[in-house]
C-alpha cells in the first residue's frame with residue numbers, strides 16, 4: 429500500500445491502522461512513497477544503513493539515551509521558535525561590531541508543496557521550501573545556525589566544508605521539538621551544499637532536506653563581477669522514493685522551473701555565474717549549456733583551476749561553479765544532458781542584446797528593479813529572485829503538529845472509526861513481558877518493528893521497551909504524520925538499552941520511531 433496525495437492521507441492512515449489491528453502486525457506505513465513490502469529493495473536500504481552508522485566513531489554512538497547535553501551546542505528541547513527566531517529565518521544578520529559573526533535560523537518542518545503544476549507532494553523541509561534557503565557566507569565568518577526541529581522525524585543539518593565533529597550534523601540526531609546550535613568558521617571558499625544527515629540519509633535528501641551553500645572568497649578579486657544564480661538539482665518520485673529513475677528531476681525543487689515565462693535572464697557578453705549542486709542520490713547530472721562553452725571550477729572550489737567544458741558531469745553530493753558568456757542574443761536551454769531532461773531538468777536563459785532593454789524580460793516574480801541592473805563593477809545576485817519565484821510556484825503549506833491539529837477536534841465519523849478500532853483492539857496481546865524493538869527494525873521491509881503490537885496493559889502498569897536491534901531507535905507517542913503528541917518519548921534508545929513508561933490513564937496510544945518513521949506501534953491501556 430502506498431499513498432502520497434495529502435487529501436487521501438487521513439483515510440489511508442485509518443485503513444492501515446485497522447489492518448494492523450486485524451492482522452496483529454503493522455503491514456506498512458509511509459507518507460513518503462516508500463513501500464515497505466511490495467517492490468521495496470530491502471538490500472539497498474539495509475546496506476545504506478550499514479554504511480551510515482558503523483563508519484562513525486563509536487564514542488558518539490555509545491552516548492547514553494537521549495542525553496545530548498554533553499554537546500555544548502544543544503540549547504534546549506521542547507522548544508518552538510520565538511518571534512525573534514522566526515525573524516532571523518532567511519535573514520543573515522551581520523553583527524554590528526563587525527566581527528563577521530553571522531546568525532541564521534533553520535527550522536525543519538513537514539510541508540506539502542507543488543513540484544510540478546497541480547502535483548502537490550509531501551516533503552520534509554528546511555524553512556518550508558525545497559530546496560531550503562541558499563546559505564551564503566564569506567570565508568572566515570563565524571557562523572551560528574539555530575536549528576529547530578518542528579518536523580515529525582529526527583533531522584540534522586550537515587554542511588559540506590570544514591568544521592569539527594560537534595558541528596558536522598551527522599550526530600547527534602535532533603529529535604522532534606529539540607533545538608541545536610551549529611557553529612563553525614566558514615571555509616573553504618566555493619560552491620557547496622547542505623543537507624539533513626539523519627538515517628536513512630538518502631531518504632531525508634529525497635524528501636527535500638537540502639540547499640545550496642556558497643562561501644565567498646575573502647579575496648573579492650578572485651571571481652569577477654557576474655550575474656549570479658544558484659541551481660540545485662535533485663530527484664523526487666511521488667509514488668516511490670526508492671525508484672532508481674524517479675518521475676521528477678526538479679530544478680530548485682520544481683520541474684522545468686525556468687521554462688518560458690520564468691526563464692533565467694542575462695545580457696549578451698555579460699559574465700553569468702551558476703552555483704550548481706547535485707542533491708540527487710543516484711546518477712550524475714551532466715550539466716550542459718546551449719550555445720556556449722563554459723568554465724567550471726571543479727568540485728565548486730575556488731582553489732581549483734577552472735577548466736573549459738561543453739558538458740560537466742556532476743556527482744551526487746558535489747557542486748560546481750560555472751561561468752559562461754553568451755555571444756549571441758536569443759533563448760537557450762540550460763539543462764542536464766540525458767534522461768533528466770525529459771523529467772523536469774530543463775530550463776531556459778534569455779540573452780538580451782547588449783544594447784537592449786531588459787525590463788520586459790526580467791519582471792517574472794519580482795518588481796525589484798535591482799535585478800534589472802547590468803553587471804558593471806559588482807555582481808548582481810539573482811538568488812533572491814529565484815527563491816521568490818520558487819515559493820510562488822511551489823505554494824508550500826507547512827503541516828501543523830499533532831498537538832495543534834488535536835485542538836480542532838475530531839468529526840463524528842472519525843470518532844466512530846476510532847471507537848471501532850478500540851473494540852477490535854480488545855484482543856491485543858498482554859505486555860507483561862515487555863515490548864521488544866525487534867532486530868532489523870531499521871529496515872522498512874522487516875516483518876514487525878515493536879512486538880507485541882498492538883499490546884495491552886492495565887492502568888498503572890509500567891511497560892519496558894528493549895532495543896533488540898543494532899541501530900538506535902525511539903519510542904515516541906504520536907504518529908509519524910503528525911509528530912509527537914508529548915505523552916511519552918524515550919529519546920534515543922541505543923542497542924540493548926531500554927525505556928520504561930508508567931501509564932496512568934486508559935486509552936489507545938500510538939507511537940513510532942522518530943528516527944525510522946515507518947516503525948509504528950500501538951498500546952492499549954485498560
Ligand SMILES: [Cu+2]
Nearest residue numbers: 583624626632
Ligand atoms: Cu531529515
